[in-house]
Amino acid sequence: MNAIEIRNLSKSFRGMYAVDHLDMTVPVGAIYGFIGENGSGKSTTEKLICGHLVADGGEIKLFGRPHDDPGVRVRVGALIENAGCFPGSSVYQNLRMQTINLGLKNPDDEIKRVLKIVRMEDSAGIKFKSCSLGMKQRIGIAMALLGDPALLILDEPINGLDTDGMRIMREILVDITKNLGCTVLISSHILGELEKIATHYGIIRQGKMIMELSAKDMDSRAQVFTTLKTRDTAGAVRALSERFADVRAGDGHIRIFDVDDTAAIVYYLMKNGHIVSEIKKNKVGLEEYYIELMSKKEGE
Numbered sequence: 001m002n003a004i005e006i007r008n009l010s011k012s013f014r015g016m017y018a019v020d021h022l023d024m025t026v027p028v029g030a031i032y033g034f035i036g037e038n039g040s041g042k043s044t045t046e047k048l049i050c051g052h053l054v055a056d057g058g059e060i061k062l063f064g065r066p067h068d069d070p071g072v073r074v075r076v077g078a079l080i081e082n083a084g085c086f087p088g089s090s091v092y093q094n095l096r097m098q099t100i101n102l103g104l105k106n107p108d109d110e111i112k113r114v115l116k117i118v119r120m121e122d123s124a125g126i127k128f129k130s131c132s133l134g135m136k137q138r139i140g141i142a143m144a145l146l147g148d149p150a151l152l153i154l155d156e157p158i159n160g161l162d163t164d165g166m167r168i169m170r171e172i173l174v175d176i177t178k179n180l181g182c183t184v185l186i187s188s189h190i191l192g193e194l195e196k197i198a199t200h201y202g203i204i205r206q207g208k209m210i211m212e213l214s215a216k217d218m219d220s221r222a223q224v225f226t227t228l229k230t231r232d233t234a235g236a237v238r239a240l241s242e243r244f245a246d247v248r249a250g251d252g253h254i255r256i257f258d259v260d261d262t263a264a265i266v267y268y269l270m271k272n273g274h275i276v277s278e279i280k281k282n283k284v285g286l287e288e289y290y291i292e293l294m295s296k297k298e299g300e
């Protein structure tokens with residue numbers, strides 16, 4: 001079963017497609033990283049899923065049902081752009097207003113529950129405007145979690161957070177999927193962070209989904225490469241290029257792609273009179289993969 005299944009979704013503003021015949025599949029239980037440049041259509045797609053915008057065409061199914069089915073809409077929580085909180089009201093008061101909007105029974109228990117999930121049990125009395133950015137983002141998530149949704153849609157929730165803020169957010173999101181069984185769709189530019197938690201990725205460009213893949217697929221596709229340093233970079237690159245297919249140089253380092261046997265590289269360089277001073281084996285991460293994918297598509 002998929003939490004989100006989108007086919008052929010389109011939305012245009014003033015004759016320009018913001019979302020252009022987009023397909024998307026988010027399995028239940030996934031943390032789905034939604035990646036794309038500024039203006040590529042991430043927020044618009046998320047607003048269409050949540051029913052904040054009406055599509056020009058296409059189909060959105062949530063848990064196998066049309067997204068505007070009232071039974072399924074109540075299972076979706078969202079934080080898009082900002083939490084929409086009143087700055088002068090306390091964290092508790094803001095959450096309380098949302099429980100009224102949603103018509104929740106036992107609001108106090110529900111507020112306690114969501115504050116615990118976002119690790120803010122002790123901050124209920126603080127005014128929203130006095131909260132740090134990290135706290136504000138977590139309050140936004142707490143708001144979205146009210147009513148116990150099965151699907152959480154988060155638009156750039158880690159933007160602007162410091163290392164510690166990002167770590168807490170990571171822990172919260174993993175907790176939400178593992179312990180609450182909630183599926184999470186999260187858009188972000190911070191690929192290194194996303195990579196630590198995402199189980200699936202969708203890459204959008206100019207409103208079109210150009211690639212969807214699981215983290216497992218991504219890992220098995222990821223190229224290995226060796227980074228090394230020698231005194232004579234240019235000479236070593238010349239020698240290596242005669243033996244290995246993909247050798248690249250930059251900022252004093254040499255990178256050799258798709259060669260698993262590091263010892264063979266060192267031995268070959270030694271035989272050719274080059275001493276290796278530093279060497280490291282790496283795997284292409286999400287960031288490099290994304291950049292490469294984008295540059296290929298641009299050339300088309």
Ligand SMILES: Nc1ncnc2c1ncn2[C@@H]1O[C@H](COP(=O)(O)OP(=O)(O)OP(=O)(O)O)[C@@H](O)[C@H]1O
Binds near residue numbers: 014038039040
């Ligand atoms: N309400 C609107 N009216 C007119 N144009 C809009 C509106 N909302 C979005 N757009 C346009 O649609 C395109 C997609 O915007 P969207 O906000 O979905 O991108 P995004 O991927 O979320 O970008 P970012 O990373 O900057 O948040 C952009 O060209 C944007 O200018």
Ligand SMILES: [Mg+2]
Binds near residue numbers: 042043044155
């Ligand atoms: Mg956006």
